[in-house]
Amino acid sequence: MVRLREFDENEALDAAMRLFWEKGYEATSLTDLTTRMGIQKPSLYSAFGDKKRLFEAALRRYTQHHAARVRALLQSRDSVKQAFRLLFESVAAPRDDGGTERGCFCINTMVELAPHDPAFEVLTREHQMYLTALFRETIERGVRSGELRSDTDAQSVAETLVVSLIGLTVLMKSRPDRTFVDRSVRVVLGLLA
Amino acid sequence: MVRLREFDENEALDAAMRLFWEKGYEATSLTDLTTRMGIQKPSLYSAFGDKKRLFEAALRRYTQHHAARVRALLQSRDSVKQAFRLLFESVAAPRDDGGTERGCFCINTMVELAPHDPAFEVLTREHQMYLTALFRETIERGVRSGELRSDTDAQSVAETLVVSLIGLTVLMKSRPDRTFVDRSVRVVLGLLA
DNA sequence: AATAAAACGTACCGATCGGTATGAAAAGGA
DNA sequence: TCCTTTTCATACCGATCGGTACGTTTTATT
Numbered sequence: 001m002v003r004l005r006e007f008d009e010n011e012a013l014d015a016a017m018r019l020f021w022e023k024g025y026e027a028t029s030l031t032d033l034t035t036r037m038g039i040q041k042p043s044l045y046s047a048f049g050d051k052k053r054l055f056e057a058a059l060r061r062y063t064q065h066h067a068a069r070v071r072a073l074l075q076s077r078d079s080v081k082q083a084f085r086l087l088f089e090s091v092a093a094p095r096d097d098g099g100t101e102r103g104c105f106c107i108n109t110m111v112e113l114a115p116h117d118p119a120f121e122v123l124t125r126e127h128q129m130y131l132t133a134l135f136r137e138t139i140e141r142g143v144r145s146g147e148l149r150s151d152t153d154a155q156s157v158a159e160t161l162v163v164s165l166i167g168l169t170v171l172m173k174s175r176p177d178r179t180f181v182d183r184s185v186r187v188v189l190g191l192l193a
Numbered sequence: 194m195v196r197l198r199e200f201d202e203n204e205a206l207d208a209a210m211r212l213f214w215e216k217g218y219e220a221t222s223l224t225d226l227t228t229r230m231g232i233q234k235p236s237l238y239s240a241f242g243d244k245k246r247l248f249e250a251a252l253r254r255y256t257q258h259h260a261a262r263v264r265a266l267l268q269s270r271d272s273v274k275q276a277f278r279l280l281f282e283s284v285a286a287p288r289d290d291g292g293t294e295r296g297c298f299c300i301n302t303m304v305e306l307a308p309h310d311p312a313f314e315v316l317t318r319e320h321q322m323y324l325t326a327l328f329r330e331t332i333e334r335g336v337r338s339g340e341l342r343s344d345t346d347a348q349s350v351a352e353t354l355v356v357s358l359i360g361l362t363v364l365m366k367s368r369p370d371r372t373f374v375d376r377s378v379r380v381v382l383g384l385l386a
Numbered sequence: 387a388a389t390a391a392a393a394c395g396t397a398c399c400g401a402t403c404g405g406t407a408t409g410a411a412a413a414g415g416a
Numbered sequence: 417t418c419c420t421t422t423t424c425a426t427a428c429c430g431a432t433c434g435g436t437a438c439g440t441t442t443t444a445t446t
Contacts, residue, residue: 004414024219115295183348183352197443
């Protein structure tokens, strides 16, 4: 029995993720979605449920990929300071391109949906907590290696770096001066000593 | 000649501001607006133009009030450290209320509209620059009074505090633990020394 | 009191919203 | 090959979207 899917669910979800990431939940219509996903509405509904459920699936996909990327980036350098500098500069990069400027999907969702939907409040909080754990572990590695001062409060510094990274990501959306961004990154990374 | 307005433009704009602040641009409908503003659609259009123009007027009103509030708060204490602590704690406050949790209208707009609308990119950037100037002047006051170290880089620290305050405001939307918030505020304010 | 100008309430506009009913097409099991 | 089951495409649903035409009511001026 059965007729099998003619589209790849992962590819379709990926397309939905990029669209929600770029435009947000409310500003993205089902027409936008079906066009970019390359499927029709009934296929979308049978595979992913309604718009909110599709959005949630897209966000979960994003947070998993994002967490993996941050983890890989932090582990890509022996120097903890270098690793964090790499991470912050990947956010502070100019992006004066023609490409799409999207920031962080999870942060966008924190602003648009978390205050009005407990499910997204939890989902976004858990991602920030996970990033904080990654940061703390990396800082602890730096303490063990002797790169960072032995009296470093890894947890507190990790939390502060997460807050700063969120702030920097949001601020970038207003395209501030490079000097502004560079100086604040320098000060923030100065917390690692 | 002429028949005069039966509603107060400032009151109506104030109601629109609170609504956009709470729900964002896309999620706020004209029906929501006319209901809360207490006027009909033709009155809204003749007084404020279309939805985007009304939103822009509401945001300008917000940034003016917000800037005045921050300025007053920073000037309310002789101690610069105390003043910034007051400001950051007003953002980090629990708000475990039944009231509306809204965060900062300007930050919400940075996330929702600035990346897709140059007018709001400029408007939100200018507000952040103004806040940065307020912070810098306050820090310089602390340096002059001897409360802060004389080698303090007022501009860089001001920029970093703005970034941190944005990050904290956004993070609050996911209702993180008090301990997380308190520790990161403590570390950030540690930049004032 | 007559008039002209502006704001009011109502009722409506086409377009689009998120979501679905329906029937044809496709494919594994018998 | 026939049947059953799922997916596909089309066409459609009521509701709501942002925005406006229009006729009435109000008011300052003459």
